[in-house]
Every structure is written in C-alpha cells, then in structure tokens.
Amino acid sequence: MSSPPGTNLQNTGTPHLDEMTILLYLERQLDRARAAEVSTHTQECSSCRLLLRALERESRLLTRAMLEEEEPLPARLASFQQAARRSLQWIWMLTFGLAATGVYALYTSYIEPVQNRLQDAGFGGTNLLGLLIFQGAFWKGWQSMISLVEVLALVTLGTFTAMVLRRRLRRGSMLAMLLAGMCGVMLMPSGTTATEFRKGQNAEVTSSEVIKSDIFLSGDRLSVDGTVEGDVYAFGRSLDVTGHVLGDVIVFAHDVRVTGQVDGNVRSFANNLNVSGTISRSLTSVCEELTLDKNGKINRSVTSFADRFLLDGHIGHDVLAFNQRLDLRGQVQGDIRLRADVFTIESSAQVGGPIHYKGSKPPDVSPQAKLASAVDYEHVEKNERHGGGVHYYFWRLLWSGAFILYGLVLIMLMPQFAGDCIKSAENVGASLGLGLLVGISAPIAAGIACITFVGFPLGILGFMLWLIMLFSAQIVFGGLIGRWILGPTEDKWGRVGRMALGMAIIGVIVPLIHYVQILDLIFRIAAMTWGFGAIALTLYKRVAATPSIPIPPPIAA
Amino acid sequence: MSVPGTVDASQAIARARAGDQEAWGDLYREFAPAIFRFCRRALPTREDAEDATMEVFMKVRDKLHQYDSTRPFTSWLYKVAANHCWDLLRRRKIRQDKETEDLDTLPLEHPDASQLEQLIEKRTSEEVRKALDKLPARARMALVLRYYSDMSYDEIADELGVRRAFVGVVLLRARHELRQALEGLGTLAVGGAG
Numbered sequence: 052m053s054s055p056p057g058t059n060l061q062n063t064g065t066p067h068l069d070e071m072t073i074l075l076y077l078e079r080q081l082d083r084a085r086a087a088e089v090s091t092h093t094q095e096c097s098s099c100r101l102l103l104r105a106l107e108r109e110s111r112l113l114t115r116a117m118l119e120e121e122e123p124l125p126a127r128l129a130s131f132q133q134a135a136r137r138s139l140q141w142i143w144m145l146t147f148g149l150a151a152t153g154v155y156a157l158y159t160s161y162i163e164p165v166q167n168r169l170q171d172a173g174f175g176g177t178n179l180l181g182l183l184i185f186q187g188a189f190w191k192g193w194q195s196m197i198s199l200v201e202v203l204a205l206v207t208l209g210t211f212t213a214m215v216l217r218r219r220l221r222r223g224s225m226l227a228m229l230l231a232g233m234c235g236v237m238l239m240p241s242g243t244t245a246t247e248f249r250k251g252q253n254a255e256v257t258s259s260e261v262i263k264s265d266i267f268l269s270g271d272r273l274s275v276d277g278t279v280e281g282d283v284y285a286f287g288r289s290l291d292v293t294g295h296v297l298g299d300v301i302v303f304a305h306d307v308r309v310t311g312q313v314d315g316n317v318r319s320f321a322n323n324l325n326v327s328g329t330i331s332r333s334l335t336s337v338c339e340e341l342t343l344d345k346n347g348k349i350n351r352s353v354t355s356f357a358d359r360f361l362l363d364g365h366i367g368h369d370v371l372a373f374n375q376r377l378d379l380r381g382q383v384q385g386d387i388r389l390r391a392d393v394f395t396i397e398s399s400a401q402v403g404g405p406i407h408y409k410g411s412k413p414p415d416v417s418p419q420a421k422l423a424s425a426v427d428y429e430h431v432e433k434n435e436r437h438g439g440g441v442h443y444y445f446w447r448l449l450w451s452g453a454f455i456l457y458g459l460v461l462i463m464l465m466p467q468f469a470g471d472c473i474k475s476a477e478n479v480g481a482s483l484g485l486g487l488l489v490g491i492s493a494p495i496a497a498g499i500a501c502i503t504f505v506g507f508p509l510g511i512l513g514f515m516l517w518l519i520m521l522f523s524a525q526i527v528f529g530g531l532i533g534r535w536i537l538g539p540t541e542d543k544w545g546r547v548g549r550m551a552l553g554m555a556i557i558g559v560i561v562p563l564i565h566y567v568q569i570l571d572l573i574f575r576i577a578a579m580t581w582g583f584g585a586i587a588l589t590l591y592k593r594v595a596a597t598p599s600i601p602i603p604p605p606i607a608a
Numbered sequence: 609m610s611v612p613g614t615v616d617a618s619q620a621i622a623r624a625r626a627g628d629q630e631a632w633g634d635l636y637r638e639f640a641p642a643i644f645r646f647c648r649r650a651l652p653t654r655e656d657a658e659d660a661t662m663e664v665f666m667k668v669r670d671k672l673h674q675y676d677s678t679r680p681f682t683s684w685l686y687k688v689a690a691n692h693c694w695d696l697l698r699r700r701k702i703r704q705d706k707e708t709e710d711l712d713t714l715p716l717e718h719p720d721a722s723q724l725e726q727l728i729e730k731r732t733s734e735e736v737r738k739a740l741d742k743l744p745a746r747a748r749m750a751l752v753l754r755y756y757s758d759m760s761y762d763e764i765a766d767e768l769g770v771r772r773a774f775v776g777v778v779l780l781r782a783r784h785e786l787r788q789a790l791e792g793l794g795t796l797a798v799g800g801a802g
Contacts (some may be wrong), residue, residue, distance in 0.1 A: 067718040068718065069717060069718055070717055070718060070719055070780065071776060071777070071780055074776060074779065074780055074783075075776050078761075078776070078779075080761060080776060098718070098721060099718075101721035101722065101725070102718065102719065102721040102724070104721070104725075105721045105724040105725045105728065106724075108725070108728050109724065109728050109783065110755065112728055112731065112733070112736060113736065113751060113755040113786075114755045114756070115733055116733035116734075116736035116737050116740070117645075117649050117737075117740075117751075117752065117755055117756040118645075118756065119733045119737075120641075120645070121733075121734065121737070122648075122654075124640060124641050124644055125644070125654070125658050127658060128640055128644055128658055128661055128662065470655070471655065474653075474655045474656075474659070478659075535700075538652075538700060539652055539653055539656065539700070541653055
C-alpha cells in the first residue's frame with residue numbers, strides 16, 4: 052500500500068470492505084460519496100455489517116474503559132491545589148537562594164573570622180583543606196563571585212517575597228516593587244565603579260591609559276600596557292600584562308604572559324602561563340605549562356594544576372601543586388605540597404618550609420639546594436594514583452558490589468519508597484536544589500541540636516539519618532541511570548536490575564574520569580547531591596501527603 | 609466535550625486570568641480529576657500520572673493568557689496535557705514505536721467479525737485498561753487522544769507528528785495491538801493484527 056488507506060478506499064479484491072475503510076466510515080472520516088457507498092454495501096453484506104458493529108462495540112468498550120473512574124484522585128494531587136497557587140519553580144529558586152545564603156553566611160560568620168584571627172596570629176593555613184578552602188589569600192580573589200552569590204540570593208528572596216505577597220498586590224504594584232528593588236540593589240554602595248568592555252582583534256589598554264574601573268577584554272590578542280585600577284577579566288587567544296593592575300586578573304586564554312605588576316590575584320585558565328613580573332597576592336593556575344621566570348615574583352601562594360611547572364622565581368608563601376613535573380630552581384618561603392611524577396630540586400633552589408611530596412619516583416634533590424628540611428616523600432604507584440592499578444580496580448569493584456548489595460536490600464525492604472526516590476530524581480532542579488540545601492543544612496542543624504542537652508539525641512539521630520541518606524544517594528543516582536536506559540518499571544526486581552546497571556555504569560565512569568582528579572570530585576559531589584535531594588524530596592512528599600478525596604464525575608468525551 | 613461539575617468555567621477562567629486565586633482553585637478542583645485520568649491512561653505509571661497532572665496545571669497556569677476563550681476550555685486543557693505527556697514519553701524514548709514509514713505496510717484485511725465480537729464480549733473495562741498499559745507509547749497515546757479526549761483526526765495528527773492521512777492507520781494498528789494484548793490476557797486471536 053503506497054498511499055494512506057483513508058484516501059485510497061478500494062475493496063481489496065474480495066467482495067468485502069477492508070477493516071480500515073469500515074473504521075474510517077465509523078469515525079466519519081470518509082467523504083460523502085464514499086460513505087454512501089460503504090453504507091449501501093453494509094446494508095447488503097452481512098459480513099461487513101457484522102464487522103462494522105464489532106468495531107463500533109470495540110470503540111464503545113474503549114471509551115468506557117478509559118472514562119471509568121477506577122481510582123480516587125491521589126492525596127498529593129488533592130493537596131497540590133494549594134501548592135498550585137504558586138509556581139513550584141519559585142520554591143526551588145528559593146531553595147537555591149537559601150542554600151547560597153546559607154553557605155555565604157556560614158563563611159562570613161564562622162570561617163572568615165577564625166581564619167582572620169589565625170592569620171593575624173601568624174598561622175597561614177598550610178594544610179591541603181585549609182589552603183584550598185579557608186586560606187584568605189585564595190578566597191580573596193573570589194570575593195566578586197561571593198558578592199554575586201549574595202546579590203543572587205537577595206534577588207531570589209526578594210522575588211519570592213513578591214510572589215508570596217502578590218495576592219495582595221495588583222500586577223502594576225508588584226512590578227513597581229520589583230523595579231524599586233532592582234533600583235535599590237543597583238544603588239547599593241559598590242566596591243567598584245562602572246565596568247568597561249573592550250573587544251576586537253587587538254583589545255588593549257595602552258600604556259598611557261588609566262582605567263579607573265574593572266575591565267572586560269575579549270578578542271584575539273589582548274594586552275594591558277597601562278594601568279587598571281579595578282579587576283581585569285580577559286577572554287582571548289593571548290594576554291600580555293605589561294602594565295599595572297591594581298585588582299585581580301581572571302583570564303581564559305591560550306597564552307598568558309605577566310611581565311608587569313598585578314596587585315591582586317591572578318586566576319588563569321590557559322595553555323601556557325608565563326610570569327616574569329610581580330603578583331602581589333596569589334596565583335591559581337590550570338594550564339599545560341606554567342613558568343615562573345627568574346624575575347617573576349608571587350608574594351603569596353601558588354595553586355597549580357599543570358602538566359609542567361618550572362619554578363625559577365620567588366614565591367612568598369606556599370605552593371600547592373598537582374603536576375606531572377615540577378622543576379624547582381627558585382625560592383619558596385613557605386611550604387610545598389606536591390603530587391607529581393617528576394620532582395627536581397636544583398642547586399639554586401631555596402625552600403623555607405617543609406616539602407611534602409607524593410609521587411611515583413623519589414625527588415631528584417641537588418645537594419647544593421637550601422632546604423629548611425628534607426623532602427617528606429611518600430611513594431605512590433603511578434598507575435594507582437591514576438586509577439589504573441589492579442589494586443585500585445579491585446577496590447572499585449568491591450565498592451560497587453557493596454553498593455549494589457546495599458541497594459538490593461533497600462529496594463527489597465522499601466520497594467515503593469525506593470521507586471519513589473528514583474522517580475523524584477527525574478526532577479533534576481528540585482533534586483539538586485534540595486540536595487544542596489539539606490546536604491549542607493542538616494548536619495549544621497544536627498550540630499546545633501547537639502549543643503543542647505535535650506536536643507542531643509535528636510541531633511545524633513538527625514546526623515545518622517543524614518549519613519544513611521548520603522550513602523543511599525549513590526544508589527538512587529544509579530537507579531536513575533538504569534531507569535533512563537531501560538525505562539521505568541514497577542517491578543521490584545526490575546528496579547534492582549536497573550539500579551545494578553546504573554551502579555555498574557558509575558563503576559566504569561569513575562575510574563575513567565579518575566584520571567582528571569577535579570572531574571572525579573565534581574562528578575561524585577553532583578551524583579551525591581542529586582541522589583540526596585531525590586531522597587529528601589520523596590520524604591517531603593510523604594510527609595506532605597494528605598488523605599484522598601472523592602473524585603468528581605469525568606469530563607464527558 | 610462539555611465542562612463538568614458546577615463551576616462556570618468561562619467565569620472562573622476570566623477571574624483566574626485577573627489573578628483571582630480562588631478561581632484558580634475552582635478550576636483545579638473541577639478539572640484535575642479528568643486530567644489525572646487522562647495522564648493515567650497515557651503514561652506508564654501512576655506516579656508519572658500524578659507528576660504529570662501537577663506539571664500540566666503549572667503549565668496551564670502559566671499559559672492561561674494564551675487560551676482562546678472562543679474555543680472549549682476542555683479541548684485546550686487536553687491539548688496541553690497531551691503535549692506534556694507526549695513530550696515526556698518522547699524524551700524517555702520508552703518502547704520505541706514503529707515509525708511513520710511502517711504505516712504503509714499495514715495490510716488491508718477483512719477480519720472475522722465473530723471472533724472480534726467474541727473477544728470484546730468477554731472483556732471488562734479493567735482488562736482493557738490492563739491491555740492498554742501493555743501497548744507502545746504511540747499506540748496508547750493515539751487511543752487515549754481519540755477515545756478519551758475525543759480529539760479530531762487533525763488534532764491527533766498534529767499531536768503525534770504524523771500526516772493526517774495516517775491517523776486512521778495509527779488508530780487501527782493500535783486497536784490490533786490492543787487485541788493482541790487482550791489475547792495475551794487469555795482469549796483467542798482476532799483480526800488482522802500485524
């Protein structure tokens with residue numbers, strides 16, 4: 052049949068009409084002439100008449116089966132009516148807003164003062180965690196990002212308040228309120244003045260120029276030869292900083308050269324970074340080759356993720372590096388923490404603090420090098436560190452097996468809840484938002500509860516529940532992956548199979564991305580947050596459920 | 609299609625558009641059961657249907673200003689629900705259906721009416737619903753659009769993304785698959801399914 056049957060209505064060579072034609076006649080889809088033919092035929096032909104009646108009965112059976120009310124309106128749909136008055140999107144925006152506010156408040160209220168006191172007392176966070184998270188110099192450069200989070204949190208909360216109050220407000224007044232709020236935010240005192248934007252083949256700040264604000268540069272070849280009193284944000288193929296930047300430099304480029312002076316921090320994501328000038332604060336670099344020239348000077352710390360790091364200049368504080376190779380020829384006043392394959396300390400090198408080195412080969416240390424103490428070397432198998440050793444795979448396999456077993460027990464014990472969790476995980480925004488919020492706030496709340504004598508058991512219980520949820524989060528994420536691949540199922544063993552498949556896939560992905568350490572971390576955190584949020588969402592739905600209500604009559608079809 | 613219950617839909621819609629939350633609540637109470645049932649028929653699980661019902665009403669709320677009040681509200685509502693459910697099914701790619709090209713291959717047959725009668729007679733609504741659950745997404749959706757929400761062939765074609773001329777074929781194929789599913793529940797084979 053080359054054309055649709057509805058338009059090519061011929062008998063099939065038999066004396067009877069085909070089923071398609073009769074169905075179209077029944078559904079009033081034939082043109083008048085053809086319908087008349089079919090009508091005449093069915094009056095004369097008992098077989099076609101019987102088929103017509105059978106199809107008609109089948110249609111009625113279908114309609115009846117579909118319209119019949121066999122189950123009441125689910126409880127959560129009945130209760131949803133209240134919730135439906137406002138868009139759920141706002142709730143999740145609020146969740147994100149609260150989470151961001153919480154993290155910011157936590158940092159400014161608790162961590163920053165302690166860290167400032169420690170720094171005042173002469174302790175510069177030298178451990179890995181401290182260096183990455185709490186060290187003031189590292190955070191300073193992200194101040195603008197924290198401010199952004201703060202503003203976003205405020206805007207989110209403001210918008211949510213407007214949505215809540217909108218029952219009492221007319222559309223115009225709400226708009227006015229929002230605009231006023233926005234104006235208010237814009238009128239708030241700001242650390243920097245208006246930002247300048249420059250783009251083009253050669254975007255530059257010439258040597259005679261003084262930029263009194265932040266500046267965004269984008270283009271092929273970028274250069275800062277003059278003075279910038281704010282921060283420099285650069286996106287291009289190459290960037291040369293030969294002038295003077297009083298703020299920070301944040302750059303994404305292929306080649307970056309700093310020969311001038313940067314009073315703030317430098318955050319660089321580049322292929323090659325060469326520093327022969329002065330950076331008054333810290334340097335964070337993700338690049339293939341990082342070179343600190345003989346004349347280069349960094350007054351505070353360096354955090355480096357590079358293939359090769361040639362350190363020939365001067366570093367005022369500490370070095371944290373994850374490199375393939377580090378060649379040390381210059382001076383480091385503080386500590387060095389390094390994970391690398393090759394570590395060479397040449398005769399001209401000077402290090403004021405301890406050196407902690409993890410690698411597959413012992414360091415090659417020149418006897419003329421001036422070191423405060425001997426290198427604290429820890430041998431790590433190269434393949435193990437990169438997730439390729441038999442030992443590593445054995446443990447990965449064991450862990451995956453343990454998780455699958457744990458998931459199996461969970462699904463068997465609580466099949467409905469497990470299914471609901473995986474279903475909730477499909478709601479990506481809600482799961483991630485709630486995961487972030489509960490994941491952070493629950494242990495804090497548990498800790499606060501533990502301070503009081505009465506709340507102690509509650510705090511401990513809460514913390515244990517949090518831990519159980521954290522361990523189960525990966526199972527939920529695995530179940531979700533399995534569900535994506537094999538589709539949804541209500542069957543208990545079907546869920547187990549999907550979870551096992553998902554966990555197996557995670558078991559393959561993790562060793563693969565383990566080569567890139569930061570990616571591994573990001574994946575794990577995302578998976579945990581996602582699964583955690585899905586569990587929290589399911590618990591919330593359970594708590595929020597109300598009894599069923601009778602179902603009204605159906606819409607007549 | 610008519611508006612169920614006691615609420616004057618047109619008035620409630622007008623009030624809901626003006627921001628009256630009570631009117632919105634009335635609309636939800638009035639139409640949620642029908643939309644839930646639609647989603648229940650179209651989607652594979654009850655959980656899916658519950659979520660979809662909520663999401664459909666969120667969309668309806670956001671798009672209420674787009675509703676053309678000269679047309680029946682229920683038609684528009686079902687269209688929103690159908691769009692949502694079909695998008696959901698397509699995103700998941702659950703149980704790949706036969707593509708439009710396959711529709712050409714449906715043979716024109718004249719099945720034995722008595723066998724079909726026999727199959728229908730013995731079947732309850734519950735059994736038909738169970739059989740519907742076993743159908744591929746497209747077949748089930750086609751039957752739901754036609755026999756639950758009473759959509760025209762043009763609307764079904766638009767919804768499923770097939771040519772209007774093929775809608776009859778999609779529906780007939782869906783019926784054949786339904787009969788096969790019913791046979792799977794323990795009855796004789798009927799019709800030219802296949």
